[in-house]
Amino acid sequence: MxxxxxxxxxxxxxxxxxxxxxxxxxxxxxxxxxxxxxxxxxxxxxxxxxxxxxxxxxxxxxxxxxxxxxxxxxxxxxxxxxxxxxxxxxxxxTAATLADVVVTGTMRSASRSSSPVPVEVFTAKYFKANPTPSVFESLQTVNGVRPQLNCSVCNTGDIHINGLEGPYTMVLIDGMPIVSGLSTVYGLTGIPQSLIERVEIVKGPASTLYGSEAVGGLINIITKSPENAPRISADIMASGWGEINTDLGYKTKIGNATSLLGVNYFNYQNPIDNNGDDFTDLTLQDRISVFNKWSLDRKSGRALTIAGRYLYEDRFGGQLDWNRGDRGGNEVYGESIYTNRWETFGTYELPTKANLTLQFSANGHYQNSVYGETIYNASQQVGFLQLTHQKEIGTHNLLLGGAYRYTRYNDDTPATREVSEISLPGLFVQDEWRLNEFNTLLGGLRYDHNSVHGSILTPRLNYKWSSQNLLNTVRLSVGNGYRVANVFTEDHAALTGARDLVFADELLPEKSWNVNLNYVRKHFARNGAVWTFDASTWYTHFSNRILPDYETNPNQIIYANLDGRAVSQGVSLTTDVSFRGGASVNVGLNVQDVFTVKEGVRERQLLTETYSGVWRLGIPWLERQITFDYTGNVYGPLDLPLLGEMDDRPADSGWFSTQNLQVTKTFSNGMEVYGGVKNLLNYTPPANSIARAFDPFDEDVDFNPDGTVIPTPTNPNALTFDPTYVFASNQGRRVFLGWRVSL
Known part of the structure; x- marks a missing residue:
């Protein structure tokens, strides 16, 4: 017991x-x-x-x-x-969190929250909510970023960041300056969407690390590493207008190397004229792009990757009765562009005790195009080489680098009588100093020597503070950007006759100074929801704008720096909410003021919105494995380019919005079927966006000796044929259906 x-x-x-x-x-x-x-x-x-x-x-x-x-x-x-x-x-x-690792802001891998430079990250999943056939169109749901169409006929465009035009935005692929110059217009299409891991965006100058063109912002398209890519992937989408887009991916391992092959094919051959101007509402396109990326498994564990891409596109927009026999003629108007483009780039970590990384890229862009009876043939080759060294010394993380960029350009316009060759070597240094657990200071300085403009210095300073619970972050950025303007652009295709190219003075590179204040607040609700609030305010001052003067002398094109200034300033707000059940909400608002001041006269920049908003709502039906996505954007009035005081078209765009709805069904094997409606509100710009579309060769237009138009009974508003009055696509509402699989 x-x-x-x-x-x-x-x-x-x-x-x-x-x-x-x-x-x-x-x-x-x-x-x-x-x-x-x-x-x-x-x-x-x-x-x-x-x-x-x-x-x-x-x-x-x-x-x-x-x-x-x-x-x-x-x-x-x-x-x-x-x-x-x-x-x-x-x-x-999870993979979504791992995508929060960024490289764009400081040129080294770091978590987004610890980076002293504000970097916005958009994963492939984000863009799947509104699938598109090109990166150019995908960015329409990113706050403060707007794809801008520049031509109603050929539908080419560029990307605006915080109201700044395309030439002030640098586009990288895997950190390499692949898209620039000529390819800014045509190089953003044909990148296989299924091979994109994420897109990183920095708003504001980044020339200290990336040199010329990184004046207003930076877009870095990160492709998937061959090791982490699926064995086989496919994504095929068709629209009610007859567009067909196909993305295919295939991974294979050969010895100690892994290869990732991607193919994109886009075809649209269905001329539609819903606005009745006898011109195609959407350009006909036949485009193929082949992408191949290799990664070698080295015994040292160091990186060695090399990639290449080839793109061919046949693009046409114009009058409906045009055929290839009319190419370059003056009977039927058409804009026909043949583009051939190749790219290669790679990264090699040297087998040295020091942390040395060699990066390289090269590309060639060849264009054969006609605009009515004006022929425009151009070629561009760009080579880039960069060596960086990273070293940690106590609480300092140092980055030292040297770069060399060579650009060769030629076209057959009267403005380009000789081949343009620019050599651009540069050195840069960056010190990321972790003052303590909650404060980080980053400073950088770059020196470039341009073969035309001489020496250029670009400094930067960034400061980051985090609260003790890491839920609040403040970033202050001050930086300088510059752009060596390439005066040989496609705009010269509009010129007729022989003109001499004249530089009034020694041209100085365009420069910008930017101040950016960013605040991020994270909130973790007890119901499992994660809420992020991101607010920024910025001020950017531009000097030395290079503008062409066609009016002083009809036999010359005179280039000179603007005797004045340009300013971009505004406020941006973004909020993201992720719920435990998988639902998510993303809303962004942008208010900006972009203008130039010359001789005391303040002018608002054309084709630049004052207000804009974007949104993305994703709602899953878990029991049925179905997801509903509602995306859209809205823009405030844009000032539009009129042809004179007698032009009776509206001077601004008014408010306009495009909205999209998508339903996605996921099966147990991972296959997805998706479909929906794009441009739900069926918004299109005014039918008279193309001035005098009935007279594209100005046969019934009378001119004064100085080139101005004479009003006549048949042309009372003194207009000429003009396709540049454009701010939105003429493509109206359409349904779409797609299928994707990843094995």
Whole structure:
């Protein structure tokens, strides 16, 4: 009896001791607490929600209890409670969280939250909510970024960031300056969407690291690494207008190398004229692009990648009765562009004790085009080489680099009598100094020597502060950007007759100074929702704008720096909410003022919106594996280019919006079928956007000796044929259907 009583007491004590309160903490892979992670007891459904530092408590737990831990952005985990108290649990980030690693702001891998430079990241999943056949169109749902059509006939365009025109935005592929000059117009199409990992965007000058053209902003398209890409992928989409877009991907391993092959094919051959101007509403296109990226598995573990792409496009817009026999003639108007383009780029980490990385890129762009009876043939070759060295010294992370860029350009317009060749070597240094756990200071300086403009210095300074709980972040950026203007552009195709190219003075490179203040607030709700608020205000001052003068002397084109200034300023607000059930909301607002001042006269920049908004709403129906996506944008009035005081077309665009709805069904094998409606409101610009579309060769237009138009009874508003009065696509509402699979 004595032993039985002892055993009973021991059993009761054990039970009591095993029912003590459990203390624990939920950490990410960096050892940082995960705010408001869910910790549930598997059998009962009871549990706890972690505090902002990841710590939690569960009262009266028995040893052996199975806990289920989950948090938004992390893979769930099950843990059996043992005798260890407190309990430490680590969760692995999901692919969505891993995509938060950025390289664009500082040219080194860093988490987005720790980067002193504000970088916006958009994953491939974000763009799937509104699938498009090109990167150019995909960016229409990014706050502060607007794809701008520049021609109603050929539908070419560029990308505006915070109201700044396309030439002030630098576009990179895997960190290499692939898209520039001529390819700014045509190079943003044909990049296989299925091979894009993410897109990183920096708003404001980035010339300290990336040199010329990174004046107003930077877009870096990151492609998938061959190792992480699916074995086979396919994405095929068709629209009710007859557009067909096909993306194919294939990965294979050969020896110690992994190859990722991608093919994009886009075809549209269905001329439509819904606005009745006898011109195509959407250009006919036949485009193929082949992309191949290799990654070698080296014994040292260092990176070695090389990639290449080839693109061919046949594009046409014009009068409906045009055929190839009319190309370059003056009977039927058409704009026909043949584009051949090749690219190669790569990264090689040298087998040295020092952390040295060699990057290179080269591309050739060849264009054979006609605009009515004006022939425009052009070629451009760009070579780029860069060597960087990274080294950590205490709390300093140093980046040293040298770069060389060579550009060769030639066309057959009267403005280009000799081949243009520009040599651009440069050196840069950057120091990221971690003052303490919550404060980081980054400084940088770049020196370039342009073969035309001489020496150029571009400094930058960035400061980041984070609150103790890491939920609040403030970034202050001050930087300088510059652009060596390429005066040989496609605009010269409009010139007739022989003109001499004259530089009034020694041209100075265009420069900008930018101040940007960014605030990010994260909130983790106890219901599992994650809310992010991102606000920025900026001021950018431009000097030395290079503008052509066609009027002073009819036999000359005179180039000179603008005797004045240009300004871009505004406020941007973005909010993201992700709910535990998978629903998400993204809303962005942008208010900006972009203008030039010359001789005391202030003029608002044409084709630049004052107000804009974007949104994306995703709602999953988990039981049916169906997702509903509603995306759209809205723009405030844009001042439009009129042909004179007698032009009776509206001087501004008014408010306009394009909205899209999509439904996606996911099957158990991962295959997806999607479809919906684009441009729900069926918005299109005015039918008279092309001035005198009935007289594209100005046969019934009378001119004064100075080139001005004479009003006549048949032309009372003194207009000429003009396709540049454009701000939105003429493509109206259409349905679309697609299928994608990834194995």
């Amino acid at each position: 004595k032993y039985l009583s002892f055993a009973l007491c021991l059993f009761l004590c054990t039970c009591v001791s095993a029912q003590n309160t459990l203390h624990g903490v939920v950490l990410d892979d960096q050892g940082v607490g995960i705010p408001y992670a869910s910790v549930l007891v598997a059998d009962s459904g009871d549990g706890s929600v972690a505090e902002y530092d990841g710590r939690f408590t569960i009262p009266e737990y028995p040893v052996g209890t199975l806990l289920r831990i989950s948090a938004v952005g992390f893979a769930g985990k099950e843990v059996a409670v043992g005798a260890i108290n407190p309990l430490e649990i680590k969760l692995e980030p």
